[in-house]
Amino acid sequence: MKIALGTAQFGLNYGISNTLGQVKKNEIKRILSAALDAGITVVDTASAYGISESNIGQSGLSQALSIVTKVSSENIHAQVEKSLKNLNCDSIDAVLFHNCELLLSSSGEDYFSQLEQLKTKGIVKRIGVSVYNPKELELLSERFNLDLIQAPVNWLDQRFIQPEIIDKLIEKNIKLHARSIFLQGLLLEPMIQNNAYFSQFNNEFSQYNRVINELGCNRLTFALAIIAQKAPHIENAIIGCCSQEQLTQLIDSYCAAKKLTLPSDDVLASLASSNLALINPSQWLG
Numbered sequence: 001m002k003i004a005l006g007t008a009q010f011g012l013n014y015g016i017s018n019t020l021g022q023v024k025k026n027e028i029k030r031i032l033s034a035a036l037d038a039g040i041t042v043v044d045t046a047s048a049y050g051i052s053e054s055n056i057g058q059s060g061l062s063q064a065l066s067i068v069t070k071v072s073s074e075n076i077h078a079q080v081e082k083s084l085k086n087l088n089c090d091s092i093d094a095v096l097f098h099n100c101e102l103l104l105s106s107s108g109e110d111y112f113s114q115l116e117q118l119k120t121k122g123i124v125k126r127i128g129v130s131v132y133n134p135k136e137l138e139l140l141s142e143r144f145n146l147d148l149i150q151a152p153v154n155w156l157d158q159r160f161i162q163p164e165i166i167d168k169l170i171e172k173n174i175k176l177h178a179r180s181i182f183l184q185g186l187l188l189e190p191m192i193q194n195n196a197y198f199s200q201f202n203n204e205f206s207q208y209n210r211v212i213n214e215l216g217c218n219r220l221t222f223a224l225a226i227i228a229q230k231a232p233h234i235e236n237a238i239i240g241c242c243s244q245e246q247l248t249q250l251i252d253s254y255c256a257a258k259k260l261t262l263p264s265d266d267v268l269a270s271l272a273s274s275n276l277a278l279i280n281p282s283q284w285l286g
Contacts, residue, residue: 001039002228004042004044005044005239007052007055009023009240010022010028010050010051011049011052025059030244031244032056036061038251040251041064043066043068045069047069054086057088069095070096071083071095080118084123094128095115095118096148097130100139108144127144128174129149132280133159148175148235151176153231154183154187156273157273160178176233177238180281181226183279190219201273211268211271215261224257229257
């Protein structure tokens with residue numbers, strides 16, 4: 001199962017469709033326990049996710065997890081040390097630069113070298129970066145020996161499942177963790193085009209809804225199908241949940257997505273948009 005547990009909700013009130021708010025500590029432990037029981041061991045977090053790392057560490061389950069975290073400041077060693085303490089673990093599967101600005105700065109080689117030192121010591125197993133577009137991947141993969149990238153993948157944003165990107169990742173031996181599978185919950189909202197801002201994308205959402213209606217499946221299952229069937233190069237898909245019940249629903253829908261009979265590749269490709277005002281949440285207004 002190519003699901004990694006996203007944990008932004010463990011430390012923040014995160015997500016356009018999140019009506020439950022920040023997850024409570026006792027529920028976090030229930031979610032992590034259920035994830036491990038289902039064979040989901042990869043957890044994605046960050047020091048920028050409020051108290052997410054501390055809550056994971058206090059669950060008592062962090063030693064059984066394969067943890068990916070992120071750094072977002074220049075003091076790399078101190079930030080990793082703090083994450084280790086909060087997570088209550090001795091090593092981390094992967095540390096990502098939260099955005100590419102640090103690596104593309106004049107001191108980028110030094111910052112990367114700091115993580116390489118921790119990798120040599122066995123404290124960090126893999127080094128990577130979170131990217132937002134293929135151009136960033138191109139620049140960074142030529143400059144650094146990356147083990148892992150995190151990038152958006154969903155039916156509206158298919159840039160990182162294009163053949164040229166897949167070839168680049170294979171050539172450089174870079175693993176991909178997909179995020180934003182639901183586009184911050186947008187793709188799970190059947191009437192989102194009624195929202196004042198998203199009404200400008202009525203054509204895109206109407207087409208998306210039409211495909212779902214023709215398939216006769218629920219929105220969660222279809223959203224997961226891009227990972228379950230159309231992106232074999234993806235190591236893990238990072239998906240957040242706010243309760244054990246949501247996790248169970250997620251697992252059931254993923255299993256259903258693997259069996260879903262999808263429309264033609266042309267139909268699926270037609271769902272993709274290049275409009276950043278739609279596919280990049282940082283540009284959403286209103």
